[in-house]
Ligand code: HEC
């Protein structure tokens with residue numbers, strides 16, 4: 001629409017230019033053709049009532065008529081194109097004003113319907129959820145399910161895909177909002193919320209800062225888990241908190257939270273940010289023996305409530321901290337078998353949940369060629385489009401590279417109108433690392 005407006009403006013400019021040049025040309029020739037006086041007619045035809053003298057007729061009177069004609073012509077010739085020139089501005093103003101109003105309405109609707117789980121401004125948050133046993137429906141555990149930040153959503157999904165999620169909800173944890181899924185909001189209310197979400201998207205730098213900060217926290221936890229003493233204390237503190245939460249008594253919960261914070265402060269000093277950042281830098285080199293660990297940390301990155309992670313869709317239990325949460329019997333909600341055959345709290349990373357199981361070499365079979373695997377992670381899936389050897393896309397697998405939105409226009413650094421470019425969630429190096437990890441599962 002904005003493109004069409006600029007076309008209207010261009011036509012307006014051309015017409016104005018033609019009118020001005022034409023007028024100057026006319027003026028030029030008119031002046032050239034001005035001749036001297038040819039004689040006084042009143043003296044040649046004496047029966048005629050004297051009118052203005054020729055001098056007056058051919059000077060003042062003629063000038064008056066010409067001037068009034070010229071004035072009217074100018075109105076048509078200049079004012080119309082000028083009006084036309086202003087029109088796109090008025091239309092743009094209208095569009096901008098409408099967008100502004102929609103963004104405001106969307107912000108209001110978002111605060112009302114979404115922020116309780118997704119946080120103010122869509123910064124990410126938590127949804128309380130009751131896990132029940134499949135089949136019997138018996139209560140298993142009450143958990144805090146991460147509701148991802150929505151501040152980089154539009155780079156991973158198209159607006160149509162977002163509307164689909166809003167219409168039908170997500171995995172029963174997020175309710176359906178649109179009429180097609182039986183939800184309370186109208187299609188226009190959903191559109192308005194999406195327009196609002198455009199206004200809270202992070203820029204490329206802010207996304208990378210969030211991803212990197214998240215990786216540093218994951219790196220620290222990796223070091224804690226590798227130290228038998230620290231990992232035992234960490235597990236204790238987390239499970240104490242889970243037990244405290246089951247009591248529902250706020251003083252007990254606060255005490256357990258305090259203990260966990262103290263522990264986290266201590267390991268923060270033991271493994272400072274700079275040390276973790278330097279380690280990450282080292283292992284992000286594809287030839288480093290811990291390169292796959294780097295891929296894993298990206299896979300499970302909790303930054304922005306897991307927005308950039310894979311585990312939230314491909315690892316059962318990860319979204320609610322199931323390895324540390326306890327069920328009503330006091331057991332960890334998710335467990336794995338360790339090297340000695342014992343059952344321990346943990347996740348089957350990439351074992352499949354909302355997204356398919358990526359383990360047992362499934363990905364090497366689906367994408368025999370690494371480049372096509374990388375390309376899939378960059379772009380994500382599209383509804384009804386096949387991928388890999390035998391994949392069928394639903395549009396729900398996000399794309400982690402940048403996304404061009406042809407329906408939105410922005411002005412680039414040269415002042416040219418281009419498609420909106422939403423910044424990538426992961427850099428090309430990060431995508432390669434996460435793919436290497438997924439192929440190793
Ligand atoms: C009851 C809590 C709750 C409310 C209210 C809620 N959501 Fe969600 N939403 C979630 C959870 C939890 C998820 C992640 C679900 C999962 O892990 O499959 C989610 C996922 C999403 C996603 C997918 C994001 C992604 O990156 O995969 C979008 C988009 C979304 N919500 C938008 C909204 C909007 C817009 C509203 C308000 C109209 C809203 N949500 C209200 C809990 C909620």
Ligand code: HEC
Pocket residue numbers: 299308309310311312313314354355356357358362363366377381382388391392393394395396397398400434435438
């Ligand atoms: C919002 C949920 C979500 C997130 C986050 C997500 N995926 Fe997926 N993924 C899916 C879904 C759903 C599919 C199935 C394809 C479809 O429905 O379009 C899928 C499919 C895949 C496939 C193809 C699997 C096959 O064998 O068919 C791969 C590989 C994959 N995802 C890897 C990843 C990686 C790597 C990440 C993190 C960088 C990731 N996914 C993040 C939901 C997700």
